[in-house]
Amino acid sequence: MSASEVELDGEKLKGIRDTGLDDATLHGYLSKTWKTPDGLYGWLATVDHKRIAHRYVVTAFLFLVLAGISALVMRFQLASPEAGRVGPDLYNQLFTMHGTTMMFLFAVPMMEGFAIYLVPLMIGSRNVAFPRLNAFSYWVYVSGGLMIWVAFAFNTGADAGWFSYVPLAGPEYGTGKRPDFWAQMVTYTEVSALAVAVEIIATVFKQRAPGMTLDRMPIYVWSALVMAFIILFAMPAVMVSSTMLILDRLVGTQFFNPASGGDVLLWQHLFWFFGHPEVYIIFIPATGFVSAILPAFVRRPVFGYLGIVLSLIGIGLLSFGLWVHHMFATGLPQLGESFFTASSMMIAIPSGIQIFCWIATIWGGRPALAVPFLFVLGFIVTFVIGGLTGVMVASVPLDLQVHDTYFVVAHLHYVLMGGAVFPLLGAVYYWFPKITGRMLGEQLGKWNFWLVFIGFNATFFPMHILGLQGMPRRVYTYPLESGWGGTNLFVSLCSLALAAGFGVLFLNVVLSLRRGRLAGDNPWGASTLEWATTSPPPSYNFPRIPVVDHREPLWKNAEVLPVAEGLRIDAREVMVGTVADAVPQIRQPSADNSIWPFLAAIAVGVAFLASIYTPWAVVWGSLPVAVTFIGWFWPQAIPEDEE
Amino acid sequence: MKHRAVANISRLPTYDFGASTPMWWGTLAFIALEATGFALAIGAYLYLASVSPQWPIAAPPPDLFPGTAILVVLIISVVPNHMVEQWARRQDLAKVRVGMIVMSAVGFLPLLLRIWEFAALEIRWDQNAYGSIIWFIVGLHTTHLLTDVGDTVVLAVLMFTDKGNTGRRFSDVADNAFYWDFVVASWVVLYFVIYWFPRM
Numbered sequence: 093m094s095a096s097e098v099e100l101d102g103e104k105l106k107g108i109r110d111t112g113l114d115d116a117t118l119h120g121y122l123s124k125t126w127k128t129p130d131g132l133y134g135w136l137a138t139v140d141h142k143r144i145a146h147r148y149v150v151t152a153f154l155f156l157v158l159a160g161i162s163a164l165v166m167r168f169q170l171a172s173p174e175a176g177r178v179g180p181d182l183y184n185q186l187f188t189m190h191g192t193t194m195m196f197l198f199a200v201p202m203m204e205g206f207a208i209y210l211v212p213l214m215i216g217s218r219n220v221a222f223p224r225l226n227a228f229s230y231w232v233y234v235s236g237g238l239m240i241w242v243a244f245a246f247n248t249g250a251d252a253g254w255f256s257y258v259p260l261a262g263p264e265y266g267t268g269k270r271p272d273f274w275a276q277m278v279t280y281t282e283v284s285a286l287a288v289a290v291e292i293i294a295t296v297f298k299q300r301a302p303g304m305t306l307d308r309m310p311i312y313v314w315s316a317l318v319m320a321f322i323i324l325f326a327m328p329a330v331m332v333s334s335t336m337l338i339l340d341r342l343v344g345t346q347f348f349n350p351a352s353g354g355d356v357l358l359w360q361h362l363f364w365f366f367g368h369p370e371v372y373i374i375f376i377p378a379t380g381f382v383s384a385i386l387p388a389f390v391r392r393p394v395f396g397y398l399g400i401v402l403s404l405i406g407i408g409l410l411s412f413g414l415w416v417h418h419m420f421a422t423g424l425p426q427l428g429e430s431f432f433t434a435s436s437m438m439i440a441i442p443s444g445i446q447i448f449c450w451i452a453t454i455w456g457g458r459p460a461l462a463v464p465f466l467f468v469l470g471f472i473v474t475f476v477i478g479g480l481t482g483v484m485v486a487s488v489p490l491d492l493q494v495h496d497t498y499f500v501v502a503h504l505h506y507v508l509m510g511g512a513v514f515p516l517l518g519a520v521y522y523w524f525p526k527i528t529g530r531m532l533g534e535q536l537g538k539w540n541f542w543l544v545f546i547g548f549n550a551t552f553f554p555m556h557i558l559g560l561q562g563m564p565r566r567v568y569t570y571p572l573e574s575g576w577g578g579t580n581l582f583v584s585l586c587s588l589a590l591a592a593g594f595g596v597l598f599l600n601v602v603l604s605l606r607r608g609r610l611a612g613d614n615p616w617g618a619s620t621l622e623w624a625t626t627s628p629p630p631s632y633n634f635p636r637i638p639v640v641d642h643r644e645p646l647w648k649n650a651e652v653l654p655v656a657e658g659l660r661i662d663a664r665e666v667m668v669g670t671v672a673d674a675v676p677q678i679r680q681p682s683a684d685n686s687i688w689p690f691l692a693a694i695a696v697g698v699a700f701l702a703s704i705y706t707p708w709a710v711v712w713g714s715l716p717v718a719v720t721f722i723g724w725f726w727p728q729a730i731p732e733d734e735e
Numbered sequence: 736m737k738h739r740a741v742a743n744i745s746r747l748p749t750y751d752f753g754a755s756t757p758m759w760w761g762t763l764a765f766i767a768l769e770a771t772g773f774a775l776a777i778g779a780y781l782y783l784a785s786v787s788p789q790w791p792i793a794a795p796p797p798d799l800f801p802g803t804a805i806l807v808v809l810i811i812s813v814v815p816n817h818m819v820e821q822w823a824r825r826q827d828l829a830k831v832r833v834g835m836i837v838m839s840a841v842g843f844l845p846l847l848l849r850i851w852e853f854a855a856l857e858i859r860w861d862q863n864a865y866g867s868i869i870w871f872i873v874g875l876h877t878t879h880l881l882t883d884v885g886d887t888v889v890l891a892v893l894m895f896t897d898k899g900n901t902g903r904r905f906s907d908v909a910d911n912a913f914y915w916d917f918v919v920a921s922w923v924v925l926y927f928v929i930y931w932f933p934r935m
Contacts, residue, residue, distance in 0.1 A: 105745055221757040290764040294757040302742055324764060328772040332779070336871065344861035345871070347779075353792040353864035358782055362775065613736070624736055639741050655738045658745030667744060668757060677755050679747045681903070722889055727898045 107660040110636055118635050121661040126218070126631040128685060137685040139223035140631055141208050144230050146527070148205025151234055152198050156594075158241065159193035162186045164591060171584035173572040183568035184251035185270075189244055191254030192274065196281045197237040199374040199512060200323075204229075204288045206519060207316040207377060209527065211292060213622035213629060214310050216301030216638040218666045219682050221294035222287075224689045224724060229287035231693030236280025239701060243273040250274035253566065255367060256337070258348040258359045263341045272341060272704045275334040279700055282327045289323035292316055299666055300674040301621065302656050303640040310620045311394060314401050315380025318408040319373055325412065326369035333362035343707050357422055364415035372411040374508065376404060378515035379446055382468050385515075385522050386450060388618040389465040390457025393644055396449035403442035403449075410439045420488050421495045429488050436486035443479060447472065462616075463537035467518030470545045474510025481556065482507060496566070499559025505552045517544065517597065524601070525615045529627045530608030536600040540593055547590030554579050619644035624653055637667050640674075688724035695720045750902035752824050752909050762910050766917045769879065773921050776875055777928050780868045784932070791858070792865040796933035798855035805845045805852060806926045809919040812841045816919075820912035823905040828894070831908055835891035838915070842884035849877055856929075869929055876925055879918050886911060 110118055128138040138144070166186050169178040178186070212220055220226050243249060250270050252261035261271040296317045300309065337359070339345040346352035348359050383394050394400060416424065416432040450472065459465065481503040485491045494500060517540070524532045559565075563576050570576055614623035623646055625634050636655035642648035656676070659665045664682040669675050699713025753759050784790040819834030852873065860870035890911055893899055 109745055111740075111743065111745060222761060286768055290761050290768070293764050294760040297760050298757040302744070324768045325771050328768050329775050332772055332775045336779075336867075339860075339867070339871070345867035346861065346864045347783075347867050347871075349864070352862070353783065353787050354867070355783060355786050355864070358779060361782065362779065365775070636738050636740070637744075651737060652739045653736045654741040656742040656744050657740045658743045658747070665749075667747075668755070671754075676742070676744045676747055678751050679744060679749050680757060681749060718885060725889070727893070727904070 108662040109658055110661050111657045113661075115635060118661065119630070122632040122635065123630060125661060125664055128631065133687065134685070136690045137227075137687045139219065139227050139683055139685050139689075141212050141220045141223065141226060142527075142629065142631075142633075144226050145205045145207075145209030147230055148201050148208060148233070151230075151237070152202035152205060153598075155193050155197040155201075155237055159190050159198060160591060160594065162190040162193070164587060166190070167584040167587045169568060170570075170580050172581060173570050173574065173577045175569055178568060180568045181251070184566075185244060185249035187566055188250045188253055188256075188274070189240070192240065192250060192277070193237075194508075195254055195370060195374075196277065197233075197240075199508070200281070200285055200370070201233055202516065203319060203374055203377040203512075204285060204292075206381075206516075206523075207292055207319065208288065210523070210622060211295055211313055211316050212299070213526075213625070213633055214313050214620050215296065215299060215304060216621045216624075216634060216640065217295065217299040218633045218637075218664070220291045221299060222291045223683045224686055225287050225291050227686075228689035228693050228724075229284040229291075231690050232280050232287075232696060233284035235693065235697040236277045236284070236700075239280070239697075240273050240277040243269070248273060250277075255360075255363050256334075257363075258337065258340075258356050261337060262348050262356075263344075264349075266341070269704060272338055275338040275341075276700050276704055278330055278334040280697065282331045283696070285323050286327050289320040289327075292320040293324070296320075297671045298668045299680075300669060301638045301640050302667065302669060302674055302676050304674045306672055307397075308640055308643045311383035311397065311400055311404075312377075312380035312620075314404055315377045315383070318404045319377045319380075322369045322373050322376065322408050322411060326366045326373065328366075329362050330366035333359055333366070336362075338704075342703075357419070360419050360422065361415070364418045365412070368415040368418065369411040371507065372407055374512045376407060378471075378512040379404070381515040381519040381522075382450060382471060383446075384620065385464045385468055385518050386453050387457075387644070388522070388616040389462055389468075390454055390459050391617075392453065392457040393619070393647075394449065395452035395456060396445075397643065399445050400449050403445045406442040407439060410435060410442070414439065417486055417491070420491045433486050433488055437483055440479060440483055447476065462521075463532070463534060463541060464518040464522040464616075466538070466541045467514050467521065470541065471510060471514035471518065474506055474514060474545075474548065477553075478503060478506025478508075478510045494559050496564055497559035498555040498563045498565055501565050502552050502555035502559060505548075505555075509548060509552070514544075517541075520597070522616070523622075524604070525611030526622055526627045526629070528605060528608070529611055530604050531611050531615060532604045532608060533600050536596055536603070540596040540600060543589055543593030543596060545593075547586055547588075547593050550586035551583055551590050554583050558583075614646065619647040621645055684728065686724065688720055692717065692720035692724055748902070750906050752906050753913075756906060756910075758906065758910055759913065762914055766914065770917070770921065772875065773872075773925065776868070776872050777924070780872065780928060780932075783864050783868055787865070790865065791933045792863045794858040794862070794865065797857055797869070797930060799930055801848050801852035801855045802926055802930050805848045806922060808841070808844050808848065809922050812838070813916065813919055815841060816912050816915050820909050823908035823912070826902065826905050828900050831905065832891075832894050832899075835887065835894055835908065838912075839884065839888045839891050842880070842887050842915075846877070846880055846884065849873070849880070872925055872929060876918075876922055879921065883911075883914055883918050887915070 128134045128140050165178060169175055208226060248269050250273055252266055252271055256271060256274050259265050296313055336347040340347050346354045348354045348356050383400060387393055413435040416428060417436045420429055485503060521532050521537055558576055558579055563570060611627045613626055621638055624638060636657060639654040639656050659679055664684055665679045666682045667676055668678040668680040670677060695716040699709055699717060702709030702713060815834060815837050819831060819838055822830040822834055856869055858866035860866050890908060
């Protein structure tokens with residue numbers, strides 16, 4: 093049968109379908125339909141989730157390098173007491189840029205990038221639900237990041253800490269434009285993150301392969317879904333607060349001015365209502381990495397699927413009830429403090445359930461000590477230490493004692509690096525073969541792991557002691573008589589080992605891209621759908637849409653994949669199904685490449701940037717924004733409209 | 736991997752209405768995040784009121800007329816809004832065209848009234864925190880009105896082109912009606928906070 097004549101029960105169907113086609117013909121049609129054009133235009137106009145995710149991850153790593161260099165410069169200054177290598181003004185900018193970059197420009201976009209790459213592949217779809225929104229989100233993110241770093245290069249780097257407290261960041265003390273760049277960077281990155289959250293929710297709810305009921309969904313996809321929901325309800329808080337901040341600074345509103353009925357703690361409430369869930373936006377998908385990596389290396393499904401899923405949802409909900417524990421030192425009513433102490437300790441319960449489920453998984457399996465698995469073990473050790481100090485600082489008396497000291501710096505790095513960066517590095521080693529088609533070097537990987545693991549612990553563990561000895565955070569130097577010099581020198585030297593660990597990672601990536609071992613489709617013998625396609629996957633992800641009848645589809649069907657036929661292949665279509673049971677409902681047309689999201693991001697970016705200097709930019713800036721959005725949504729003459 | 740066909744989805748439609756479609760869920764997600772923004776703005780309002788010895792600060796409660804007029808217009812607009820949605824679901828192009836013109840006009844009305852509303856707040860945004868927060872809330876809602884009216888006008892124009900008479904476009908019209916309900920519902924809540932809380 094030729095490709096163009098598809099009949100079903102005697103009825104001729106519109107368009108060309110994949111029904112009964114041989115693999116070569118199918119590939120020919122699909123690769124033409126889902127192609128990204130060559131050259132600059134294609135690069136700017138692509139809506140392929142894999143290419144966009146790839147950009148997210150590479151860009152986030154570049155920001156990690158910038159943040160890492162600023163940390164090393166700080167350690168260089170702190171290596172000896174009363175050093176004069178970095179002055180207080182630059183130091184303030186460095187720690188602010190470090191924290192801001194790590195949280196807003198590295199951790200969240202990195203987790204989103206992985207989700208954008210993995211979710212459609214893991215659920216057996218061809219793209220995310222809103223491909224152009226996805227493209228738009230990347231361009232907005234990267235322009236926000238560039239803006240704040242260019243401002244830093246011109247000595248206008250934000251300098252009021254990554255949480256930009258008022259009144260320090262307000263109009264009275266935050267002179268110049270430094271806090272404005274910070275506030276607008278937040279607007280860019282939050283617009284971007286919210287866009288990604290919306291598309292992940294719609295993609296997971298509606299585009300899962302037939303048969304992938306919610307209780308067959310990979311745990312990683314659950315974690316991406318919970319992350320998206322936390323973003324949805326947390327990020328508006330920081331957008332509201334940073335907008336209020338910039339309005340106070342630019343047009344004279346009085347939100348945070350106590351002399352005119354405003355209140356500085358309003359900032360802290362709004363910021364931490366976002367800021368605490370932010371930690372879980374980063375941590376939740378990292379636990380998803382762990383639950384995805386573990387089964388492949390212990391050769392058994394994760395123990396306690398339901399328990400882990402409920403824990404993820406529980407952590408997501410509880411994360412909104414903890415924000416006040418960042419404000420114990422502000423003199424809040426004691427009853428309120430007790431409530432937030434209890435809720436802060438409560439979140440240790442679902443986190444603990446997950447840890448025990450992973451231990452049970454390892455216990456009941458046959459572990460193979462490959463590099464991704466090493467990072468999982470490193471994560472469990474480090475995160476447990478960070479969790480324990482977390483329970484400690486949840487207690488008000490102890491928190492007051494160590495507030496604003498290096499104890500808190502140690503704690504937050506243990507939970508964030510231990511809880512998120514270790515699983516992330518495991519994820520890089522685990523999915524690199526899928527993304528590039530080549531394995532990362534195992535030997536360099538082990539160097540990478542041990543340098544990062546030892547370097548990390550040797551750098552950050554002594555900070556607990558420095559904090560207990562009273563060394564405050566965010567000071568550019570300390571007196572000789574304090575006796576902190578030796579420990580600080582040790583910390584600074586060990587931070588070089590940690591940096592070297594990341595250097596080895598980048599070296600490994602560069603070498604492996606050229607001459608890494610070819611991976612094949614499923615080098616780890618894993619069970620989820622992304623391993624059912626080639627490495628790297630084709631532009632259309634799957635030649636035919638998989639049908640799922642088991643929680644570990646590739647372990648149940650190791651040789652032959654059950655698939656659904658009937659999608660058009662001469663036009664971009666994805667399968668849309670019911671939310672709970674993924675019963676097919678619609679052959680949904682999927683957006684083609686377009687330059688408009690890029691142009692819209694430029695229009696939005698220019699309006700945001702100009703609004704730092706004049707509020708009228710919001711007015712005249714809305715015109716190009718409107719034009720580009722109309723261009724974006726104006727329907728093309730797509731074949732689906734014929735039906 | 737080898738493939739074995741076990742299902743055929745050839746006969747599925749290429750569009751549907753409401754919760755079947757990803758676009759409806761995307762719209763709901765945007766509504767959820769924007770509603771969170773409104774809720775936080777209300778939270779900020781109540782927080783500032785709770786820390787201030789008097790509320791409103793150095794101003795009378797806002798004049799009821801323009802805000803109430805907007806409330807009435809918006810509540811009445813729900814009727815044509817749902818008629819358009821029903822016509823869209825029935826794919827009745829002629830009626831949808833008329834309905835979209837009506838909804839575009841209905842959308843401009845509260846925007847016009849809002850010009851008076853800002854004056855009727857009886858305080859400037861930069862006088863004190865009370866002025867700041869009510870301008871912020873009304874401004875936030877105005878942004879929603881503006882974007883949805885813009886969206887409605889573009890869709891109305893589209894319905895008069897050759898791209899109008901397709902199932903997907905009717906589905907867009909239905910989603911647009913869904914979002915308008917949110918713009919109306921959010922004003923009902925915000926109206927009571929801005930106009931009646933200071934009078935309690």
